Amino acid sequence: MKILAVNAGSSSLKFTLIELPSKNTIASGLFEKIGIGNSMYTIKFNGEKITKEVDLKDHAVAVEVLMQELVDMHIIASLDEIEGIGHRIVHGGQEFKESIILTEDVLRRIEKYNELAPLHNPANIMGVRAFMQVLPHVTNVGVFDTAFHSTMEPKEYLYAVPYEWYQELGVRKYGFHGTSHRYIYKTISEALGRDDLKVINCHIGNGGSITAIDSGKVVDTTMGFTPLAGIMMGTRSGDIDASLIEYVMKKTGKSITEVTNDLNKKSGLLGISGVSSDSRDVEEAINEGNERAILAQEMYCQKIANYIAMYNNLLGGADVITLTAGVGENSKTTRKNIIEKIASLGVKIDDVKNDMRGEFSCISSDDSAIPVYVVPTNEELMIALDTLELINNK
Secondary structure, three states: OEEEEEEEOOOOEEEEEEEOOOOEEEEEEEEEOOOOOOOEEEEEEOOEEEEEEOOOOOHHHHHHHHHHHHHHOOOOOOHHHEEEEEEEEOOOOOOOOOOEEOOHHHHHHHHHHHHHOOOOHHHHHHHHHHHHHHOOOOEEEEEEOOHHHHHOOHHHHOOOOOHHHHHHHOOOOOOOOHHHHHHHHHHHHHHHOOOOOEEEEEEEOOOEEEEEEEOOEEEEEOOOOOOOOOOOOOOOOOOOOOHHHHHHHHHHOOOHHHHHHHHHHOOHHHHHHOOOOOHHHHHHHHHOOOHHHHHHHHHHHHHHHHHHHHHHHHOOOOOEEEEEHHHHHHOHHHHHHHHHOOHHHOOOEOHHHHOOOOOOEEOEOOOOOOOEEEOOOOHHHHHHHHHHHHHHOO
């Protein structure tokens, strides 16, 4: 069965075509600048990559072009081969705790949470409707970033704010990257042959979150009401004293929107280093002796280490620590820096094992108190697997 895994942005459409149950990626690609001019798309198939510029006035046109290319490039013989489409949807509020078959009624229910993810949910839903329009007879499935975190208990997801904020406004920790965290737990559990593992998963890319998982259930996670909370990230500040927002507004004359934008897009590694939000650029600057880059890396790794230590305590002792996403999978320097900062937990790195990129591998020493694994994530596959399961259970 061929399943499309889709991630629609406000002006983009990312897709992966996956064959199940073999889990083979057949093709992937990205449509960019949809509806804003100078649009283009890239499709990767059979070791080759094509890039074309074309007018894409909206997502429906992008979907039509994609379907035509899939046939013209002989990736599929006909559109009938596509039996399901799985969509990443960022926010499901407290209502959607697992993946669901999408109908117009379900989409209207999801739209109630658009204000909780205004940059993502409307775009995700726009993508769903585009596929429904072009392929009306194919089953569409929504897979929520927030769903995996729905097992958190109130003592973890509530903030110590007026309780009415939670009751009336839905103010609480929701957590994100849930599809990735779920995939990592599934993968490491299968690899180690256990379904009762206590795992601390570190999803560290340009965005980042740490999640404590016990026997497949999330106990706590670092991202909160929005993805701004938690660890320091590429451009996000992570945890701050909320009072500084009012202070900066008064001192600079900036609006709340401007300050929030600074915290989301001008902070983190970029804000401290002054170099880049990209870990690779920061590491290069460190090698050149850039003091602010050195400081940024020190802060970044320490904040990740602090959460690992806290979550180890929360779990009553982790069975395994996993590292994933762009930085976690590829930066041996950052992995080493993080692990050295949790030496008090008895965790030790093996420099020889750690000298690798993007592979499933144990990188801790044999005498490490907690084993550490690098586990490449695959959110698209997780979306496709959920889609297949729901189609089979219709």
